[in-house]
Amino acid sequence: MQRTYDVNVENFQPLITPDEFKDAYPLSTESAKTILEGREEIKRILSGKDNRRLIITGPCSVHDETAALEYAEKLCKLREEVKDTFDIIMRVYFEKPRTSIGWKGLINDPYMDDSRDLMEGLRRARKLLLAITAMGMPTATEMLDPIIPQYIAGLVCWTAIGARTTESQTHREMSSGLSMPVGFKNCTDGALSTAINSMIAAAAPQSFLGINEHGLVSIVNTKGNPYAHIVLRGGKRPNYDSVSIREAVETLKQKKLTQAIIVDCSHANSHKKYQRQPIVWEDVLNQILMDTDTGHAIKGLMLESNLCQGSQSMECAPEDLTYGVSVTDECISWETTEELIMGAHEKIKQHQAM
C-alpha cells in the first residue's frame, strides 16, 4: 500500500540524548555559579528588589565563535565597570526566526552552507555557552525549537520568545517550564495583547508533549514561569516612546501583571537601522531618569551590537566574510556600545547623587 505518513519527510537522523550530550560537555562550577547568580539578579531587577537596570546586548546572531568570545571578553570588563547601575547580559543567539526563508542560525546550519548539521550546531552552541559563562558573563538567547532547550537551556540566564512566535501556544507552554525569566516580544505588527496573553499562559501550569533528558517523548507537566515579562520591539511603528510605554504599563496594571518592561532598541524600534539604536537608547534612558512610574517599569534595554557596525550579506563563501560583522540584522559597533553604556552609567550616577 502507498505510504500515508511522512510523505514529505526525506529522512530522520536520530540525535544523542540530552543527558549523553550534557555528559560530553559538562557544566563547570564557574559556569553554574554564573548561571544561577545571573538568573537571580535578573529576577531581582524584574521584581523591583534591585534598582539597577538590565542591559541585554550582543550580536543579532552568533556565526563565528572567535568573534563572539572576543566580544564576551570586552563585555565582561565593561560589565564590571558599570555593575553599580546595570546588570549586563550577553545576547548569544543561535536560533533565528525568519520572516520567510534565510539562514536559521548556528544551531540549524553551523557551516553556513545549507548542510544543516544540527548535531554539530548544538555542540558548538553548548561549547560557546560554556566558555562565555565560565568567564562570568550571564547569557541571553531566543528559544525557537521546543526540543533544543533540553540540550542548552541549562546554560542560559534569560530567554526571549520572539515577535514571530509570541502568539504560539507551543512557545507559551515551553516557557511555562523554562528555568529562567522569559521575555515575550510584542508581535511584528506591534500589538501588545499577544505578549500579554503569553505572559498569562506562561505563568500557568501547562501539560504538553516534549522530550525528557533521556530523550524519551514525554508528557511535560510544568509549574508555570513566574518571571514572564514583556519586551517592546516596535511593530508598524516604534513603541519605545513615553506614550507607548505608559500604554504598556496601564495594560499590565489592568491585567494585574508585573509592571516590568524591557525595551529593545533594535528591530522595529530602530527600523533595523543601526544608526537609530542610540536615538532609542537615549530616549529610554531619559524616561528612566524621569523617576515616574513608567520610568520605574522600564527594567532593561536591549541592543544589537557586534565588534563592528552594520551587517553583511551571506552571499560569499563563509571564509570570505568580514570578521566581527553581523550576518543577520544590523548591529552597532563595540565602540558605540561602550560609549552608550558608559554614558548611561555616568548619567545614572549623577542622577543618584542629586
Ligand SMILES: O=C[C@H](O)[C@H](O)COP(=O)(O)O
Ligand atoms: O533578529 C533577526 C531578524 O530580525 C529576524 O530573524 C527576522 O529576519 P528576516 O526578516 O530577515 O527573516
Ligand SMILES: C=C(OP(=O)(O)O)C(=O)O
Ligand atoms: C528576532 C529577534 O527579534 P524579534 O523577534 O523582535 O524580531 C531577535 O532579537 O533576534
